[in-house]
Amino acid sequence: MEFKRGRYSWILRPILIVYDIFVLNFFAYTLLNFNDENLYFFSLKFFNNKNLLFLIYSIIFWLVSTYFIKFYKVYRYTSLLDILSLIVKQFFTFGIITFAFEGAFRSINISVFETLRYLLYAFTAISLIKLFSYYILKSVRIYLKGNLRNIVVIGSGESVKQLKRIFSDKRELGYKIVGVFNNDIKNNDGNIKDSFKFIENNQSIDEIYCAIDELSERQINEYVRHANLNHCNIKFIPNTNKLFTKRLKIDFYNYVPVLSIQEVALNKEFNKFIKRSFDIVFSLLIIIFVLSWLSVILFILIKLESKGPLLYQHKRTGINYKVFYCYKFRSLTITKEIKGTYVKKNDKRVTKIGKFLRKTSLDEIPQFINVLKGDMSVVGPRPHMLSYTEDYSKKINKYNFIFRHNVKPGITGLAQIKGYRGEIKFDKDIINRIKYDIFYIENWSLLLDFKIIGQTIINFFIGDDKAY
Incomplete structure (x- = not known):
């Protein structure tokens, strides 16, 4: 946006x-x-x-x-x-x-x-x-020095230097560089680490230009998060010798390409209104007619088998890398989230009632509360643990990974009904999961949401081999 x-x-x-x-x-x-x-x-x-x-x-x-x-x-x-x-x-x-x-x-x-x-x-x-x-x-x-844009430039590559020259030479464009940050020891403004404090203390910044190939996924996440919270635009400067993805909008400043996150159909105001209205109505129906009585029964069953709370909340990465607490019925004997601990087949941490909940995906019913709060949607890419977001980004094209986080995560999604859910055993598992997420974002329609929900209900009754 x-x-x-x-x-x-x-x-x-x-x-x-x-x-x-x-x-x-x-x-x-x-x-x-x-x-x-x-x-x-x-x-x-x-x-x-x-x-x-x-x-x-x-x-x-x-x-x-x-x-x-x-x-x-x-x-x-x-x-x-x-x-x-x-x-x-x-x-x-x-x-x-x-x-x-x-x-x-x-x-x-x-x-x-x-x-x-x-x-x-x-x-x-x-x-x-x-x-x-x-x-x-x-x-x-x-x-008159009016209609200016205050910008911060992150990086030091050749594309960055070319863009800085354009901003300096073409004053009619109205870009005012208020800070340049990179890991070059000769840079007066500071290194990339210093840029976060500078951006946080300067609320007048309009745009952030990042050399995407010089940054880690965590740094990109932080810039995207700040841009979203402070309503400033973030743009990415690619290496000029690379092919550009159509999933990001490409603008040319003279001859220098600059990428920004493309506004997908899913994020257009009317479509957002339709999807949000559906999310609110659907989640209210589930909370009132299912979660209200199911919670009472599961509270008794879960408490009888193991100590701990009824609900398990864990941090997940949402739209624009916003972190939120995702709710689930507790299905494990532990409540602490540990890095690198995806539940495996025949995992001893899973309780007896937990096996049933995970097999039928009933453990995810409380996420309709997340939908009602606005953190999630009924249908969308599944949210990852924070540690997995960082790990997976190293195996996935950065442009695709950023694009995936441009929409709200969902309780169910196209990747889930296609079998790419749960434990990641091989690189192809996460690659295919992202592939289906991207397809969903690019081809969204309310009809597609209904189809995914319908297939999810069918999987509830027939079971899913990867639901354990």
């Missing part, structure tokens, strides 16, 4: 949208409506049937077309050529939309020449303001 904080330039986008829609309808009225053949329809007053219809039509299809073309996705590092390309694409797209409107309403008898004249006039007005605002912002950054 990209955060916008402490600036006013974001207001420019809605202003431009309103202006563009006004221009489209103003020229439609003045150029297309006032001719002899259409005088009957348009000369009485502006809001007659055809004008009102085109107003609604143009607003809807302008917003839809600009959304897909990303007409308003212009950033400080966007080149002039890219902006001109967006204008040309939108011109032809809206041209087709306009001709489609005229074709649908035969009573509007307007020549092709008049329509093209309308499009040229309207897009000239739109383009001039779009380019004017683009250059005005550049001038504000250069001469």
